Amino acid sequence: MRRRLPTFLTVVVNLLAGYAFARLRFRGRNVLFLLTLATMMIPVQAIMVAQFRLVSDLGIYGSYWGVILPGAAAAFGIFLARQFFIGIPDEIIEATKIDGSGQIRIFLQVVLPLSKPLIAVLILLTLMGSWNDFAWPLIALNDNQLFTLPIGLLYLQNQTAPNYNATMALAPISVLPMVALFLSFQRYFVQGFARSGIR
Template sequence: MPRWLRFLVCVLVCVVFVLPLVAMVVVAFTPRDLILDGGAGLWPSRWTTDNVTGLFDRFPVWQWFRNTLLVASLTTVLSVSVNLAAGFALAKLRFRGRGLVFLIVLSTLMVPVQAIMVPQFELVARMGLIGLFWAVVLPSASTALGVFLARQFFLSVPDELLDAARMDGCTYWSAFRRVVLPLSRPLIAVMALLAFMTQWNDFLWPLITLRDPDLYTLPVALSFLQGQYDADYGGLMAMALLSCVPLLIVFVVLQRFFVAGFSRSGIR
């Protein structure tokens, strides 16, 4: 394929991905009367910050932002820790039924989230967690995809490193902490990014389990901007724009580990 054609394809792909973001920014800073009159366009005649400032005047946006950040951070820490430990056990420890356990974990990828939502809600309710942040955090404390990525990554770690650590008197935990984890930065970056993005954007499960509006996360809080007969599109896009900023920051910080983590985890 000629270089100019590849360049053209890349430009077209970038336009497809960037255009919705541009539209979101434009609508977020377009006056409400222009939006209702259909005069927003790709470059409106008037710009305003009322959509953004109005959010902070009418709603506890910072509280919702802190709630989302807290839930996403706790879920990321728990998910990365559990998935790393499970992946290391399935990759390096020898025990009966290891392959069967891994197949069972992988089989859960084929089960839709909606199919397990009712029994999961009943379990959380029996634990007395409904209405608490832990009702959102604990069900996402481990994922089949994270376990799979960790196992595939740890399979690439030479067994000789672990054998040498064991000969020096390290336990499996010490070898994992002192030898394996320093080599796993790309994997940790990938798992942290996926867990953080998934929890940050989650809407349905927090909507079901969180009862107090003061505990709502940003995706759930977006429902306040949509009425029965109309919607505050400028406010919706402003809230969506605020929701995207932390994800962009996290991705920019971790992007140099992202490709390396996926390539060493067996996904091409």
């Protein structure tokens, strides 16, 4: 549950935003997309104080929502989704429009089935990011019961008598799920990047 909810939320937001930037025509679309891309140039550390204040003002500090919501709209995921959706032939979209389908139906019945490699890439990148994230959960959580695995490893090392045996035992455990996930999604991962135009 701890990993599935942020992954699901981030993938849904990325897919919807990427589709909007790729296929919908609205005023200021390119400017908004460039602003979204510009956020990738801002170091995470530079916005942590502002994020912390926002999370505190919303009353979700110390909960998983405080960790999940700030990263729900990942700029790289939106960029990747947009590039993928631009690569879908216009003829397929136009044929569906001629049949009387609206944008929601086109997205759900045409675009999403063609986007399995993209969805696999977004799931994998989001899971890896949330699994390995250290700094933001350390700031946003204040309960030992809610801490993530990287923070738990830090606490094992920071005790008065560090437990190196437990730390070395937990280190492979923290890596193995992501390695297994990557190996199982590897084919989709390569296809997703290849079809989105990322080289």
